[in-house]
Amino acid sequence: MPTPTSSRPAVTARLREQVRTGYWTRLVPVLALLAVATHVPSFLRPVWSPDEGYLATQARMLADGGVLYDTVVDRKPPLLPWLYQACFALFGSGSLWPLRSLAIVAHLATAVLLASVARGRWGNRAGGAAGVLYLLLSIGLSPEDTQAATFEVFMLPAMVAAFRYAERRRWLAAGIAVALCSLTKQTGGAVLLPVLWMLLQDARRRGVRWPPVLAAIGFGFALPIALVALILTKPKGFLFWVVTGSGDYASLGGAWLQMTGRALGNSAILLAAGLGFVVPIGYRLWLRRGRRAVPGAGEEHGSTTDLWVWLLSSAVAVSVGFHFFGHYYLQLMPPLVLLGVGAVSTSAVRWRPVLTYSAVACTFFWGLAVFWPGQKLTQTTEVATAVAKQTTPKDTVLVWGMHPELYWLADRRPASRYLTAGFLTNFSGGKDGQKVGEQYSVSEAWQTFDEELAAKGLPEIVVDDSGTAPYQPLLIPRIESLLDTHYEVVGVTGDTVIYRLKKK
Incomplete structure (x- = not known):
């Protein structure tokens, strides 16, 4: 009768064989x-x-x-x-x-x-x-x-x-x-x-x-x-x-x-x-x-x-x-x-x-x-670099667009919980100008947005990444008023405009 000790090599051999030939x-x-x-x-x-x-x-x-x-x-x-x-x-x-x-x-x-x-x-x-x-x-x-x-x-x-x-x-x-x-x-x-x-x-x-x-x-x-x-x-x-x-x-x-x-x-x-x-x-x-x-x-x-x-x-x-x-x-x-x-x-x-x-x-x-083209990523990286240079880690930033990676690439805190303009305008990929605007936002989003800016203060930088989209500031009165009243243009990269808070 084989002892447990003597059977170990056989068990090990079977395991090795199973590993070698197993499916x-x-x-x-x-x-x-x-x-x-x-x-x-x-x-x-x-x-x-x-x-x-x-x-x-x-x-x-x-x-x-x-x-x-x-x-x-x-x-x-x-x-x-x-x-x-x-x-x-x-x-x-x-x-x-x-x-x-x-x-x-x-x-x-x-x-x-x-x-x-x-x-x-x-x-x-x-x-x-x-x-x-x-x-x-x-x-x-x-x-x-x-x-x-x-x-x-x-x-x-x-x-x-x-x-x-x-x-x-x-x-x-x-x-x-x-x-x-x-x-x-x-x-x-x-x-x-x-x-x-x-x-x-x-x-x-x-x-x-x-x-x-x-x-x-x-x-x-x-x-x-x-x-x-x-x-x-x-x-x-x-x-x-x-x-x-x-x-x-x-x-x-x-x-x-x-x-x-x-x-x-x-x-x-x-x-x-x-x-x-x-x-x-x-x-x-x-x-x-x-x-x-x-x-x-x-x-x-x-x-x-x-x-x-x-x-x-x-x-x-x-x-x-x-x-x-x-x-x-x-x-x-x-x-x-x-x-x-x-x-x-x-x-x-x-x-x-x-x-x-x-x-x-x-x-x-x-x-x-x-070999996938990287023009958009290059532009986004350039914008993020510019934002990082003009702010400190304590400053907040608002990206008015559909590219929230700007926050991450710039390593800056968002001014709002709404990381894209879609929450405030109902814009999404594939939509035209229909049902896009302030009145189509997520329920109570604008009220929450205003409360956030009041509590945290206005963001140091606003990045307008909307281009010619149906939510561009000219078509969204609240954003247009915010930019006209409190901000000035400090940079343009492609179709992206960088605004900075005016000095008092």
Whole structure:
């Protein structure tokens, strides 16, 4: 009879062999290297998008004692602002490299979860392909949308986890994952639709009593949200800013031609980036429509209806608000990749052309990110440098525009909790002059704005970054009066005007 001591070398040898030949121990390092390689360009710029600038400025305000959904406001849930704040506390607030690194981890987690889903349905090869194809596709939009550490990137792991948990009938965990997804960005909650679809199908096929399971999903979903809304933030502020306060922002009014063009343009870019597996999806649908046998069929999970429900729910989420920004389309990638992997796995299409095309497309978008024009960033940096030179760290600044990264780049405190002019005018990307103005502001925003200036004093610098937008000072009487009465022009960079408080 072998002693415990004598059996240790055998156990160690088995562990080493498992590590050497194990599926995940071989796949995950490959996916990790690919995740880093595809997102290396994210480190080439201090800031990629206004969302990053907004989050960075929010984090500094929170670190200085600001209160979320009170003296620090946004229309987004709290998890990502808190993550930014935590990273700044650990690594300093002068660079976004910690967030970019965590974004790569989020992409890797998404790829691993997708590999798990695909492996369970179509085998080992499909699992590896799903992880690789997702990472190749993950930069298949404008670099400003895919290389930034923003809401959609950090939403994806919880979204895919919710689907995976539902697939395994771990309903409580699925509900919690949906909640975490929603607390990163509201539209992430759309994954609840495929979760409920799988519950109904499970009840129909296996005779499971669905009310207790639905209660488990509901409890898992409600508990984290209740914790955040009732304990970690102010309930009234959370309800307004996250749930009820975005009606005008998400309205139908706006430049329809511009919004339609953006929707079609970003859709076309994403489809072009994923054409390698979009074509097999179409081929499989054609075979089914013609009632033909699908070569290679016979997988355990023959139906992909749940994936189509997931893709449809994601498309609805992308369309909410009718803005169609490129980064919204990241939400479509996971179900699209799985549908493509399933189509290839159950048809006569070979993997080599699919992976080759995806690699070529990824290389193109990678090069695009490396050589992406930086004129606007250069101008913003010049303005931020000028603001920093003309102020002290004790001074406050007001940026009248839609580029809150100016606060972060200049390292100066905002004069107001409203970090963009959108809160005071209802302007947002894609809107024309309709429903933009003082009368369309967030409820009581101007009263709060006046109280802030009265309490803190007028900002030392006002940066007018509005250009010819429908909220330029000439069209907003309160801002025009403020500038005419108290400020003088001290600099102009491009279409940005810098005002300084007049000396008494």
